[in-house]
Amino acid sequence: MSMNNKQRWMGGVVLLGGGVLLAALLLKGKEEIYQTQVPTTPVANVQQKEKAAPLESVQLEPLTVDVATEKRLLEEQRRAREKAVAEQEAKAADFLRMQQQAEADAARKAAEEYAAANARRKAAQESSDNIPPELNQDDKTKAQQKTAEQKKLEQQKADAEKKLAEQKRQQNNAEAEKKAAEEKKRKAEADKKKEADRKAEADRKATEEKKRKAQEEEKRKLEADKKKEADRKAEAEKKAEADRKAAEEKKRKAQEDVKKKAEADKARDLLENGDKQWMVQVALAANEANADAVAAKLRAKGYKVTKSPTSKGIRIMVGPSKDRDSADATRKKINSDDSLGMKSAWVIDWVPLDRR
Template identity: 70%
Template structure:
């Protein structure tokens, strides 16, 4: 095998090894991205489940700010994890490219040294680096171009991945913001409903209290009217009693101190009807009858007589008359009403 073919074989081996290593790194990066995508939906499902739990617990009136802040914190942690993974992949790719470029440069340097040694051995003198075969220089340029294109393609994929991840993160942030706004709106509506219910209960309580006060006031008024009516009646009874007592005192005084006439009191009727009946029986017998109301009833008297003896004789006649049946008649001195 000639030296030129040997160097070409070494350069091809280096390029093949570098391609395999780059492909392995790219496959590993894709696998990590895929794992992140798998984790992201799981995190989203957990977040949705948490939001459902939170929405289910809204009946218990728990604060919503904790869940929103937790969701934001989880999204920030996921975004930082993705950015960290991308940065690590870019660093590994850069390290690989640098190592590959270094290996290629080292291989080119060794090939140049071998060519220089071979030319020096043939000519016996140091040859310039211009003696390097043109096809080796051409292969180096093609390799650099290929590496640059691969690096550009890798950078383009990284940019696309970043854009996709940023888009997904923006969507998740927008969804989290929408849910937070919906929760805030629901909380505001719940507070408004609770406030309205409290206001209705307060009004109902005030109406009930006013009705109770009105009934109590009406009861007090009725009680006061009843007491006033009772006092008025008691006062009228007192005045009537005082009037009757005054009339009795006046009659007694007239009987004791006025002009006296002798009368025979035959009965004391309980009422005016009984008094009229007794008076009719006496008048039927020819007696002159006088009625006089008192505080205990209606006094029925026969007379007057000129003196006590005549009145006593009339009393005896009346008590001995069985048709009259008046055994308890007695003589009194009486003053007529017109002389009282």
Template identity: 65%
Template sequence: MNNKQRWMGGVVLLGGGVLLAALLLKGQEEIHQNNVKTPSQAEQVQHKNANQAEMVQLQPLTVDVQTEQRLLEEQRRAREKAVAEQEARAAEFLAMQQQAEAEAARKAAEEYAALNALRSGQQQSSDNIPPELVEDEQAKQKRLAEEKAAQQKKLEQQKATDAKKAAELKAAQERSAAEKKAADEKRLAEEKRIAEEKRLAEEQRQADAKRKAEQERKAAEAKKEAERKAAEDKRKAEEKRKAEEAAKKKTEAEKARKLLEEGDKQWMVQVALAANQANADALAAKLKAKGYKVTQSPTSKGVRIMVGPSKDRDAADATRKKITADPSLNMKSAWVIDWVPLDKRD
């Protein structure tokens, strides 16, 4: 075998390897397309489950613990069901991928065997390989390399997309968890606020009841004190009335006694003894000018000037003090006498 034959054989082997690689890449592309479709469906299921979870999360909160437990149990069952569906789909896609890879390997082996049989049957010289075939092989290799690079780029983009979706899903789960935590904290705070309001209301009610009882007690004490004071005032008024009645009776008794003892005696204040009638009239005029009732009584020694009469000695003595204290009258020697009118003397 010369060098041309060796070169031809190497070219044929290289072409078979390139063909096998192309077949493998084509199979992987089909598998990847299936996988791409499958995550999209899985993502739809996940988004659907996430939406359902969000709808469950957005339901109105309740302070009923049993309702909260039932909702949490439903969410857990929904998540378990979604995870089970995703695992079943992943297993199905893995089986399809393994089957596609086996089918691609089988086809590649068949083509490689056919190519080897063709090379061994022809046993052509390298001189029989036209230059166009060599050029076509180089263009084919270049195309395959470009396709491989595009496929690699597509895979990297798909990985980036998957990573982005996974990050979004994780962020959505974290956001849902944060919202649930915030909702739980809000519910606990609301329950705490309600309990605090109930406690304050109970304390206020007890304080109101205590204040009302204290007011009632004070009102009862005030009423009792008012009744006691009214009774005391009534007793004092009664004692005063009795004392006044007793004093009145005593006064009347004293008057009766004086009347019995003194009879028709009248008390007069003698202020002067005038030598003649002219002097007596002058003195009487001065006393009358002061508002006194003046009585004149002639005696063997002159005219007696008297003020009165008064019913008792005390009244006559008060009149005497008033006259002697008046400097305009200048009657310092006035005195009280018991005087009986002439018509009543024996």
């Protein structure tokens, strides 16, 4: 086998080995992605239980971990999956680059060989007149072999491209599965958030209901206290009114007692002294003005003054006294008071006009 044929075979072997290795790496990456997706989160467990018993009443199970821990675990799983996928993509890119380099080298070598063959063919054709017929036959066989090898190389290249297309398809499938996993994760997170929102709304409503009941209880207590205070005030006012009426009644009875006593004293005085009243006559004024002037002086000294008109003038008197001795003592006091200047006062038994 010539050197050119060996190079072609080596190039085909490199292409075939690179395609097989790239397919193995992609399958391994797919298995790792599947393994990272095997653990079932608590949300998936809840969804599986809901699918297993669709007719039962929905009762939410308490979460084994809090929301923050669940989010952290999901984030770590997502990062691990992304890291594994990135590594597999990097490896696939490296092998794809190596395969493309090998294809480029093989194509370059094939082009060089083709150019060399053309040159040789051209040179052989120029000297064909000096070549025996059997040598021309060998060149024809070599040309056919070279054509067959070129077709074989093109077939290998087509197979490599086919394998590369298959690898791309598998890579696209892996990306689709990754997107499906991310969509599933997003839906699970959305369901979890929805459940958390529902629980938060239920807690908020329960808190509001508790607050409303507390406010109603406080309002009822305030109304009861107000009613109790109003009743106490009404009772106090009723008691005060009763005390006031009792005091007024007591005062009225005392006034009646005083009035009855005064009437009794008056009746007794009438029985003892008749209709007489002992008065001290101080002066006899010619007119009302003079009588008022004298009466004002006497009142200024604290005496009780009575005026009585007569045919001779207006009589000015002090009294009455309970008896003649008292009236006489008052007369002496008035006569001895120099500030009054009334030296001619005398005692009379005077009867009012309405009793005459």
